[in-house]
Structure formats: C-alpha cells, structure tokens
Amino acid sequence: MVTASETQSVNQEKLDAFLGKVVGDFGAAxxxxxxYIGQKLGLYQALAAIGPLTPAELACHTGTVERYVREWLINQAASGYVVYDPADGRFSLAPEQAIALTDERSPFYVGGGFYVVKAMMRAEPRITDAFRHGGGILWDDHDPDLFVGTERFFRPGYAAHLVSKWIPALSGVEEKLAAGGLVADIGCGHxxxxxxxxxxxxxxxxxGFDSHEPSIQHARRAADEAGVGDRVHFRVARASDFPGDGYNMIAFFDSLHDMGDPVGAMRHARQALATDGSVLIVEPMAGNTIEENFNPVGRAFSAASTLCSTANSLALGGPALGAVATEEALRETVLLGGFKHFRRATETPFNRVFEARR
Ligand SMILES: C[S@@+](CC[C@H](N)C(=O)[O-])C[C@H]1O[C@@H](n2cnc3c(N)ncnc32)[C@H](O)[C@@H]1O
Incomplete structure (x- = not known):
C-alpha cells in the first residue's frame, strides 16, 4: 500500500502545527x-465560594484526597480553568471562570456539557459496532448522566432566550399564552x-411529553419544586401519539432531529394544533452546507450527533436527520408532515429557532 507521505511532499511546518493541534485535543479530551469530576465533587464550587486554596485546603473543604486534588489542580491550571499563584501556592477561580463553571442560573454556565461528554464517551463500543453493522443506540440506553447533562447544558440558553426572544419571534403566540393558551412540549426531557x-x-x-419514563418522573418532581405542578402536566407519550388537541403552540426543543419518525411527529403535531397555532422547532445551530459546520460549534454538534442523535434515529430505522440537519432537510420534514409554512424565526450562536404553521 502506498502511503500519502510517499506520493505527496510533506510540509514540516504544517505537520508540526497539526501535531500541536492533536496534542491540544488529547489534553482537552x-x-x-x-x-466532570470537578463538577461532581464540588471542587469548582469550593474554589468559588472560599477563594484561593492550596491543594490540601481544597481537599479538606471538599472531603477529598489531597494527592488527587493536587494533580487535578495542575491539570486545571494548565487547561486555563483555574488560576495559580506561584507566590503562595494557591489556586483560585477568576470571576469569569466561576460564572461559567459554577453559576447554574447564568446563561454562561457550561458545567452540564461535561456530563454530556462523559456519558457519550461511554456509548463508544456500541457506536463502533453500529458503524460496522448499522443500527444505533436508543436515547434511553445511554449512561444516565446524558439526561442530567442535557438539561444542565441546554437550560442556561433556554433561561436566557426562550421567553424573552424565541416565543415573541413567533406569530401571535406570546399574546395567546399571556391571555391563556394550551401548549405541548414534545420530547420535553427533564x-x-x-x-x-x-x-x-x-x-x-x-x-410535557417524552418517551423516556425516568425523564418524565424527574420533570414532575421539578414542576412541583418550582411551584407550577398545578398548571404543568408531564406524561410518557411519543411524538406520534401524544394526547390532546387544540394546542396553541407545540414545541420541539432539540428533539425533532433525534426522532425515528420526524415526519410522523410533524403529521401528528399538525392535527393536534389549533388552526391558527404554531409549532416551535428549536434545533442546534448548523450550516446549510457541510463546510459551514467547520467551526467549534459544528465540531461539537456533529460529534454529539454521531454518538447520540443520529444513532437514536437509526436504531429506530429512521431517517437520521441528526444534530447538524440542514434547514432544507428540516423544511422538507415539516412540509411532508402537512404544514404549509416554515421559516427561521430567530437564532442564537447555538440554536436555530423555526416556526411551522398550517
Ligand atoms: C436531546 S433530548 C432534549 C430534551 C429537552 N427537550 C431539552 O431540550 O433539554 C431529546 C428528547 O427527546 C425525547 N424523544 C426522542 N424521540 C421521541 C419521540 N419519538 N417521542 C417523544 N419523545 C422523544 C428523548 O427521550 C429525549 O428526552
């Protein structure tokens, strides 16, 4: 077999740059x-709450073993996730690091992403097998940290945009919901x-409807804790057969592209929607061409798509729209489901927000 390096001249500078990038990726992975360990054990929380700490002090405050904490802190400082002061041997979080890593109410919180990464990595043996033999892995069969991580990862964006920007961008929906409307949230997760x-x-x-029973149980507890249990009802149901009709809005948050039968989901949504209602479809940001995904967001979403979204749909014999489905593929799905109107209502750096109407 003739290798690429035997047929093409190698540019040493480009090779060095590429190897440097790969070493960076090893470190990042x-x-x-x-x-993830820092999130789970409250190491970031302790640094944020107590201030500059030595490894021994951080271990003492978190009930952890100093030797591991010291190694963890070196890695975290090398990663740019914590700050080290060689003058006193203490580690701390800069305000920006503290917001992103510890403040779950902030739109800039990113801690949930590490739960998603950890859970998706555990899917590797089954995904590798699916590359060889087809099929996939169902959402329900993933490591449970995927369900925790998905909520924690997406929640800050929803808190920042859903009520203030996304619903007002739809046709007359805000007014209907303010006056008193009926809403279905399909694939509602937690x-x-x-x-x-x-x-x-x-x-x-x-x-709220979802086919994953443990997520529905979690959602019910969360609604009670939030004091809205009387107005929010969660039930296990599929997108193709959820009950009720006359909904003013039917929403799909990061769920349509995962589905085994997204056209069937649209068809069912159409008949359950009030005549002048709107379907809200929130999808990950992605390009209209392959090369428009060659950026950090496209890199992350196409990886998650391979390990989770595409795999769920293929496990169900579906079309595998995937997390980086083009707007055209989504439009076709919606129109095949019987809708006449489909438009991009708004967007953020991480999400595309579409509206479908009858
Ligand atoms: C990526 S999660 C998003 C969860 C939630 N909407 C959020 O944004 O945090 C996709 C959800 O869709 C649900 N789901 C996938 N296919 C479904 C179907 N056919 N019917 C109902 N729920 C479905 C999964 O169980 C999962 O909870």
Missing part, C-alpha cells in the same frame, strides 16, 4: 473527564422548558 414557560405564562396550561 482527558481534561474534560477531570472537569421539563426545563415546560417549567420556564409555565412560570412566564400563569394563565396558560402546559403538557
């Missing part, structure tokens, strides 16, 4: 496991979006 909407529109009623 390994460090993401350490960031129910963060359903609960945010219920808090914002106290005159409306909300139904």
């Amino acid at each position: 390994l460090s993401s496991v350490l960031a 129910g963060a979006t359903t609960i945010f909407m219920a808090q914002a529109y106290p005159n409306s009623r909300f139904h």
Whole structure:
C-alpha cells in the first residue's frame, strides 16, 4: 500500500502545527473527564465560594484526597480553568471562570456539557459496532448522566432566550399564552422548558411529553419544586401519539432531529394544533452546507450527533436527520408532515429557532 507521505511532499511546518493541534485535543479530551469530576465533587464550587486554596485546603473543604486534588489542580491550571499563584501556592477561580463553571442560573454556565461528554464517551463500543453493522443506540440506553447533562447544558440558553426572544419571534403566540393558551412540549426531557414557560405564562396550561419514563418522573418532581405542578402536566407519550388537541403552540426543543419518525411527529403535531397555532422547532445551530459546520460549534454538534442523535434515529430505522440537519432537510420534514409554512424565526450562536404553521 502506498502511503500519502510517499506520493505527496510533506510540509514540516504544517505537520508540526497539526501535531500541536492533536496534542491540544488529547489534553482537552482527558481534561474534560477531570472537569466532570470537578463538577461532581464540588471542587469548582469550593474554589468559588472560599477563594484561593492550596491543594490540601481544597481537599479538606471538599472531603477529598489531597494527592488527587493536587494533580487535578495542575491539570486545571494548565487547561486555563483555574488560576495559580506561584507566590503562595494557591489556586483560585477568576470571576469569569466561576460564572461559567459554577453559576447554574447564568446563561454562561457550561458545567452540564461535561456530563454530556462523559456519558457519550461511554456509548463508544456500541457506536463502533453500529458503524460496522448499522443500527444505533436508543436515547434511553445511554449512561444516565446524558439526561442530567442535557438539561444542565441546554437550560442556561433556554433561561436566557426562550421567553424573552424565541416565543415573541413567533406569530401571535406570546399574546395567546399571556391571555391563556394550551401548549405541548414534545420530547420535553427533564421539563426545563415546560417549567420556564409555565412560570412566564400563569394563565396558560402546559403538557410535557417524552418517551423516556425516568425523564418524565424527574420533570414532575421539578414542576412541583418550582411551584407550577398545578398548571404543568408531564406524561410518557411519543411524538406520534401524544394526547390532546387544540394546542396553541407545540414545541420541539432539540428533539425533532433525534426522532425515528420526524415526519410522523410533524403529521401528528399538525392535527393536534389549533388552526391558527404554531409549532416551535428549536434545533442546534448548523450550516446549510457541510463546510459551514467547520467551526467549534459544528465540531461539537456533529460529534454529539454521531454518538447520540443520529444513532437514536437509526436504531429506530429512521431517517437520521441528526444534530447538524440542514434547514432544507428540516423544511422538507415539516412540509411532508402537512404544514404549509416554515421559516427561521430567530437564532442564537447555538440554536436555530423555526416556526411551522398550517
Ligand atoms: C436531546 S433530548 C432534549 C430534551 C429537552 N427537550 C431539552 O431540550 O433539554 C431529546 C428528547 O427527546 C425525547 N424523544 C426522542 N424521540 C421521541 C419521540 N419519538 N417521542 C417523544 N419523545 C422523544 C428523548 O427521550 C429525549 O428526552
């Protein structure tokens, strides 16, 4: 076999740059496991709350073993996730690091992403097998940290944009929900979006549906804790057969592209929607061409798509729209489901927000 290096001349500078990038990626991948540990054990929280600490002090405050904490801190400082002061041997979080790593109410919180990475890495043996033999892995069969991580990762964006920007960008929906409407949230997961909407529109009623029973149980507890349990109802149901009709809005938050039968989901949504209602479809940001995904966001979402979204749809014999589905592929799905109108209502750096109407 003739290798590429035998047929093409190698540019040493480009090779060095590429190897440097790969070493950086090794470090990032390994460090993401350490960031997960830091989230889980409250190491970042302690640094944020107590201030500059030596490894021994951080271990003492968190009930952990100093030797591991010292190694963890070296990695975290090398990663740019914590700050080290050689003058006193203490580690701390800069305000920006503290917001991103510890403040779950902030739109800039990113801690949930490490749960997603950890859970998706555990899917590798089954995904490798699916590359060889087809099929995939169902959402329900993933490491449970995927369900925790998905909520924690997406929740800050929903908190920042859903009520203030996304719903107002739809045709007349905000007014209907303020007056008192009926909403279905399909593939609601842990129910963060359903609960945010219920808090914002106290005159409306909300139904969250998901095929994953443990997520529905979690969502019910969360609604009770948020004090909206009387107006929000969560139930196990599929997108193709959820109950009810006359909904003013039917929402799909990061769920349509995962589905085994997204056209069937649209068809069912159409017949469950009020005549003048809107379907809100929130999808990950992605390009209209392959090369428009060659950026950090496209890199992350296409990886998650391979390990989770595409795999769930293929496990169900579906079309595998995937997390980087083009707008055209989504439009076709929606129109095949019987809708006449489809448009991009708004967007953020991480999400595309579409509206479908009858
Ligand atoms: C990536 S998660 C998003 C969860 C939630 N909407 C969020 O944004 O945090 C996709 C969700 O869709 C659900 N799901 C996938 N296919 C479904 C179907 N056919 N019917 C109902 N739920 C489905 C999964 O169980 C999962 O909870």
